[in-house]
Amino acid sequence: MTTHDPIPARLAALKTTPTPDLKKQWRDLFDSEPPPFNRRYLESRIAYRIQELAYGGLKPETIRRLERLGEELDGGDKKKRGMRLDRDRPITGTRLLREWQGVEYIVTVTADGFEWQGRPYKSLSAIARAITGTRWNGWVFFGLKNHRGRA
Template identity: 85%
Template sequence: MTTHDPIPARLAALKTTPTTDLKSQWRDLFDSEPPPFNRRYLESRLAYRIQELAYGGLKPETIRRLERLGEELDGGDRTKSRIRADYDRPITGTRLVREWQGVEQLVTVTAEGFEWQGRPYRSLSAIARAITGTRWNGWTFFGLKNRRKRT
């Protein structure tokens, strides 16, 4: 007797599922609001999440390998990654503006990090999370791009 795996059919159905239903699935599977990205992104992340829940996530050895690769980039030294981040950071006094759900959000770059609504923050991601209630890359949320060339 063979057992039927419903996961491939569920993944295939994502291609024809209305976007509103994809967003509803996102809320169910991630317990958060879907990001405002394109449909293809929603489909791919939902497909991964469905498989992750059905078959399990990354193997521990894969996670360890990814962590080792990350450490090769900065030697495991959080100071080096922070220095790189500071290199790309806008100059002190810069004001970042983003409208979110009809409300203008204003962030000021400070010498120590960032300030939003009179409160200091170390990262733009923390501010984006406070504004939206979901995890965001702060640089993406505020429309900043890394213009530094990789050598």
């Protein structure tokens, strides 16, 4: 006798579920309003929650280890954990891609600036200048702000 596990089918169905239905699932699974993030975020968090409820969540020792690591980073100040000092700045580790004159350039956001070709930079404008040879607003060059400066 084989048992059918409905979880993989539920997870696969998320890709084609209309967004209003995803938001309803969020409310049912989290007992809260869905955050105003993009669809892929909703899908991934709902998928995790479905699996968490079906198979169990993180082990207590894993939760303790993650909390200890978080305390090492923020000194135990829980207010700092959800806070980003510069709301416009991409999250550390984000990779910015830009094609310029047929060449693709990849810049990585670091904790204290940016990295391109293995070198640290304090600003995106310096990288844009190195790539193009002319002065650019780095945020505009990498598509993070439109030409009027709005994010």
